[in-house]
Amino acid sequence: MESALTERTRFQRALGWLQPHRIVLILIALAIVIYCIVALRWDWLPNYLGLAAQGIWRTIWLLVLSCAFGLALAIPLGFVQVTGPKILSIPALAFCTIIRGTPLLLQLWLLYFGLGSLFPQFPWIRDSFLWPILRQAWPYGLLALTLSFAGYEGEVMRGAFAGVPRGQLEAGRAFGMSRFTIFRRIWLPQALHRALPTLAGETVLQLKATPLVATITMMDIYGVASRVRQETYIIYEPLLLLALVYITITGILILLLRKLEARIPVRLG
Numbered sequence: 657m658e659s660a661l662t663e664r665t666r667f668q669r670a671l672g673w674l675q676p677h678r679i680v681l682i683l684i685a686l687a688i689v690i691y692c693i694v695a696l697r698w699d700w701l702p703n704y705l706g707l708a709a710q711g712i713w714r715t716i717w718l719l720v721l722s723c724a725f726g727l728a729l730a731i732p733l734g735f736v737q738v739t740g741p742k743i744l745s746i747p748a749l750a751f752c753t754i755i756r757g758t759p760l761l762l763q764l765w766l767l768y769f770g771l772g773s774l775f776p777q778f779p780w781i782r783d784s785f786l787w788p789i790l791r792q793a794w795p796y797g798l799l800a801l802t803l804s805f806a807g808y809e810g811e812v813m814r815g816a817f818a819g820v821p822r823g824q825l826e827a828g829r830a831f832g833m834s835r836f837t838i839f840r841r842i843w844l845p846q847a848l849h850r851a852l853p854t855l856a857g858e859t860v861l862q863l864k865a866t867p868l869v870a871t872i873t874m875m876d877i878y879g880v881a882s883r884v885r886q887e888t889y890i891i892y893e894p895l896l897l898l899a900l901v902y903i904t905i906t907g908i909l910i911l912l913l914r915k916l917e918a919r920i921p922v923r924l925g
Contacts, residue, residue: 755807
């Protein structure tokens with residue numbers, strides 16, 4: 657009985673979602689898609705499918721790794737700004753201020769053309785096992801995206817840590833919890849919960865920042881579209897396909913982050 661009621665409720669919600677204006681928008685979107693398929697040139701696409709798949713893969717792993725490493729760095733950056741000591745909080749504040757106050761493209765070029773050009777001058781670096789990695793572009797792209805994400809999220813985490821009620825921390829101390837246990841079981845989970853909506857938005861912005869790595873010869877999906885444009889002189893079709901790829905990835909990210917955000921309050925409760 658309950659299952660039948662649940663199915664009926666879902667069906668009614670689905671019908672309620674199909675409002676007239678939404679149906680019109682769907683039809684317009686389908687008309688645009690059909691026109692693009694029929695009227696535009698797509699004969700170049702089979703020749704670049706493999707390269708496009710590699711570009712999408714590079715974009716995804718750049719996004720995932722930079723967000724993961726950046727968040728891991730942002731947590732201590734935000735935490736020390738709230739708790740101190742000043743010998744750590746002042747450099748953390750300076751780092752977040754510099755990262756947020758300078759363009760990501762400038763940071764990327766400073767790392768690639770600045771730091772990357774210094775490494776070959778040291779024989780002990782050129783002769784090390786790291787040189788085959790350091791001579792490539794992707795470590796500098798990943799590092800720049802990671803530091804940028806950490807700078808913005810470090811400030812977000814600072815506000816999230818400061819927003820956790822002090823009474824809960826005092827209650828943890830009253831129960832005899834150690835500082836690390838209080839941080840792990842009370843402070844950090846609630847700070848992440850508070851920061852999650854902003855973190856979702858920053859993750860989408862991070863995706864939109866990944867095309868900048870094409871300026872240092874990394875062949876992400878934007879770099880593939882630029883290469884198609886240069887080699888075939890076809891402009892609109894690669895850009896339309898590029899937009900579709902980014903919209904699809906963004907939609908998947910938003911869906912996953914919303915599901916995560918919906919489940920976290922249950923776990924905290």
